[in-house]
Structure formats: C-alpha cells, structure tokens
Amino acid sequence: MKKFLLVLVLFFGLQGFAQKTVIVNNFSSLQVTIFGVNTIGNNNAQYPAIRSELPSNIVIPAGQSRTMSSPTGSLTQFPYNSTASAMQYTNWRRFTSPTTSSTNTSSNYTTLYGNGTKFNFVEIRVGTTNWKIGTGLNGSSVTSASGTSGSTPYTITYTENVIAPGNVQYVIQIN
Amino acid sequence: MKKIILFLTLLFSLTIFAQKTVYIFNGSSQPIYIAGLKTKSLSVPNTYLTTNNFSVPNGLLQPGEIFILENVSSNTRFPFSFNSTQFSNISVVNWRRTTNGGTSFITVSNTNAYSNNGLTQVFDYASFRIGIGGNLGSFSLGVGLPTVVTGSNWIADYTVNTDPAFPNLQETVITISDL
Numbered sequence: 186m187k188k189f190l191l192v193l194v195l196f197f198g199l200q201g202f203a204q205k206t207v208i209v210n211n212f213s214s215l216q217v218t219i220f221g222v223n224t225i226g227n228n229n230a231q232y233p234a235i236r237s238e239l240p241s242n243i244v245i246p247a248g249q250s251r252t253m254s255s256p257t258g259s260l261t262q263f264p265y266n267s268t269a270s271a272m273q274y275t276n277w278r279r280f281t282s283p284t285t286s287s288t289n290t291s292s293n294y295t296t297l298y299g300n301g302t303k304f305n306f307v308e309i310r311v312g313t314t315n316w317k318i319g320t321g322l323n324g325s326s327v328t329s330a331s332g333t334s335g336s337t338p339y340t341i342t343y344t345e346n347v348i349a350p351g352n353v354q355y356v357i358q359i360n
Numbered sequence: 361m362k363k364i365i366l367f368l369t370l371l372f373s374l375t376i377f378a379q380k381t382v383y384i385f386n387g388s389s390q391p392i393y394i395a396g397l398k399t400k401s402l403s404v405p406n407t408y409l410t411t412n413n414f415s416v417p418n419g420l421l422q423p424g425e426i427f428i429l430e431n432v433s434s435n436t437r438f439p440f441s442f443n444s445t446q447f448s449n450i451s452v453v454n455w456r457r458t459t460n461g462g463t464s465f466i467t468v469s470n471t472n473a474y475s476n477n478g479l480t481q482v483f484d485y486a487s488f489r490i491g492i493g494g495n496l497g498s499f500s501l502g503v504g505l506p507t508v509v510t511g512s513n514w515i516a517d518y519t520v521n522t523d524p525a526f527p528n529l530q531e532t533v534i535t536i537s538d539l
Binding site for chain 2: 226227228233261279281282285287289293296297298300301302350351
C-alpha cells in the first residue's frame, strides 16, 4: 500500500510539474532587463528559431526572480503562453531564415511549436552591457559571463537542470 | 503492484500528447484552400488515403485559423477520425482509400479509416492554393518535399515536432505566413 501511494504521489507530482521551465534569478544588487527569449528546435537545427516579441522588455529589479512555465501543466510544451511571475509574452516571432520571419500569438505558438522546441538563450542587460546567455547552441550564446556595472561586479551563469526525461529547468542566475 | 505501475505508466504516457497530429495554420492575410491531404503506408506501399472532401467548400481555411487532425484517444493511430478542440470551422468529411497505388479508390468514413488504417498510415503531404480563388499560386508541403515555399508576399513551411525525451512524439506543422 505504501508503495502504491508512493507511485501515486510521484505520478501526480510529475503531472503537476511544469516542464521546460525558464527561471531568471536576479540575486544581484543591479537591475536586469530581459529583452529577448530565444528557442530552437529539439533537433538543435539553427532554423526555424523563435524569439519573444512583445513585450520588448521585462525588467527584473534587484533581488527578484521571474519564471516561465506552462499554465496548463503541459509535460512537453515550451511555455510560450506562460502567465507566471510577470514574465508573460503575448507575441513571438518565428524565423525560418535570417531574413524571413513571421509573428503570432503565444497561444498559437504553444499549440504549433511548443512540443518541438526548447530554450536556447536569453538576451539580457545588466547595467549598460548586453549579454546572450544560454545553451551555447547557435546564436553565439555563452553559458557564463562576468562584468562590472559602475563599481559593482557581477556574474551571470546558466544551468540546465534535467529533473526527468523532458522535465528541464533552464536557470539563468545573476549574482 | 506491477500492474499498477503498468497502468500508471500507460495513463501517464497517454496524457502527454497524441502523436501523428497534423496542424495547418493560416497565419497569412490570404485565404488558403486545402486542395488535398495524403497519407502513406509504413508497410504496404500501394495502400494510402487521401481527402479533398471538407466541411467547408474548397477546403477554405481563413486567415488566423488552424486546421487540426488529432485524436487524443490513441498514441499510435493516424487521426483520420479526430476529437481535439478545433481552431477552425473546417474538418474532413471522409477519406478515399486505394490499395493498388491509385488505380482505384473507395470512399471510407473517418472512423473506418481510423480503425482499419490508423496504425500503419502516416502523413505524406498536403496541397494548397493561396489567395482569393487561388490567384496567388499553389504549392505542396510534406515528406521529401522542400520544407519552405515562397510566393508573392507569402511563405509556407513544413516542420515536424519531435523530442528525444518522448520518442513517440511526431507532430506535422504547416504554417503559411505573409512575407
């Protein structure tokens, strides 16, 4: 009976766990601005690629965090339609080549491309410096960076936590 | 205990997704006419199904609409019969089946096709006309065809959603957009 309950708890726990969650922790004393979230296909192909469009900027004050997760608890979809933690995009733009793209709503993108895409990198501004932080795939992103804003030094790190197959947390942390 | 785990595993897998889903999204400002859909067999080359019989005349897919073939009841069958939430007014009325490579066809219902051919058929390609009455051109997208087609102020592309973490996941996505 205990094993049965354990399995049930595990099962429903997995059901309620949003997959492909993006977390941005600003643990620094600086303001951070996210001006782009980028995804790519699960096959790591350079195109098609998808980038957030609206809003163009999301500000994270010092000491705060933002999260993107599936509002429906989807186990497979990238949460283009996230409504969590004031990190909500209404429109995304999909690039089929460097010069060819189209835009549409977060809802449509979740339905059409959520299951086939994953996080690639974020474009963020710390102080007056812009960074691309993420998986290192395409897009010239890097997994760590450091700099100084005024007299305040900071570091940015990217971590991918694989909790279970398909259940991944993409964590960007500014210290 | 093994049965319980088996049951839960099965339930879990069924709630994740329905494979073999087909999405056709008219993200352009032009009317799209779905001229035809075709499947192909994984095991019997001369057997395939097609349709150009839709609930809307000429297979009209209006700007902003998504045509969906999805049957969440099965994780393995091609959704000749569909039960997902529809994002358009258009649906398939019936299918035509050939077992001799197109020499002759018989008309079959959605449920008949789903039951008898769902396990062995997969998406092959779809054909379209674009613009009022098709005045901006025609194109086909699918397996073995160019993945991107462009025309006068429009672009169409074909993508298959897969995920190594979920080997059974296979979603066909065709998107038509303005350039």
